[in-house]
Amino acid sequence: MEQVVGDIPPVTRSWIIAAVGTSVLVECQLIAPLQLYFSWKNAVGHMQLWRFFTTFFYFGPLSFDLVFHLFFIMRYSRLLEENSFSNRRADYIYLLALCATFLLAISPLLTLPFLSSSLAFALVYIWSRRNPSIKMSLFGVITITAPYLPHCLVAFSWLLQGGFEAAVGDIVGILAGHTYVFLQDYWPREMWSESGKGEIRTPAIV
Template sequence: MPVGIEAWVTQIPPVTRAWLGLAVLTSVAIQCQLVTPLQLYYSFRSAFVNGQLWRPFTTFFYFGPISLDFIFHMFFFMRYSRMLEESSFANRRADYFWLLSLCAIILLCLSPAFNLPFLSSPLAYVPIYFWSRRHPSTPISLFGIVTITAPYLPFALICFSWLLSGTWTAAVTDLIGCAVGHIAWFMRDVWTREMIGGPTVLTDPPDALRRLFGDIP
């Protein structure tokens, strides 16, 4: 039987666990000076003109230097990504991976317009926002100080992140993540229900991906 931190890690759903593990390994590698942030950020020219094809992936795993802001983002991302994967996407790992992948592609397209070299933080706000929209009446206690309902959670966290960083740059980046999360929620929960009445490729993953994740035989 796994004990301690091993038991805690194995209890995290697989998609969230993989993302969390890669984010921690990336920050540790930078802290140990095995790589530098300049080798990981995303730019279209570096990735697709200079052939550095790892950049569209590594940009989603670097949350900044290990600090209070890093711990803040990692904690809330892990908490709500795990809750979302265990509830709305229980036994549907491919669906959750597909949701995050489509949001990642949208963020890559937005990156040049908003000058976003690292996209980990805005992508981390996607599951937070998505969870808050699917649980609109759930009360949330923030640090035991104030209680709000779930739809206000992402914006309360953005304000707190702004206080930690002291700059609106981080807040704007996280707001873009909320906007992408809203698009994902709208396409999955509103569009399929009210507009066309059924799933589309934007909401349901390909069968090949479901087989890869073992969701279908």
């Protein structure tokens, strides 16, 4: 087990440990979900600054749903960190920070107290756009190429879990991921930027 955990790249590993640890603390009733969710009123008005982070760590109680989300982090965050961001840990941290900031900024428009699933879904979208030729088997039923994966998952959530409200977290994750991909990949290619690089630059302090 120690070897398996050690093989996970550091940023992804830290996120998984934080997610599992948060759920364990809630399960042991040492903390309550009400202390973790995000709202600007509590985070800024009451100076409960930890809510800026805990909203991205809590995926729910110990359950199959938690395992499902951890699988998504384990797979797609790891693939991004090991491939697109290989030897670029600061850039990957900055990617997570930008997507998290986007989600926090639009959170007043939504009823999403926890943004962890949306952040994880943003990574799924980014990975799918950067690997357009990869073919995947969706639930062992149909074969699709990677760019269709996020949309198929949204459709399944919409149809099987309760309409728009069940899928809204995934949808805003797509918006966050697409904003990053547009600025970093599409915009420079379309506008023929002189540098040939994306518009997003990781600050030196990171």
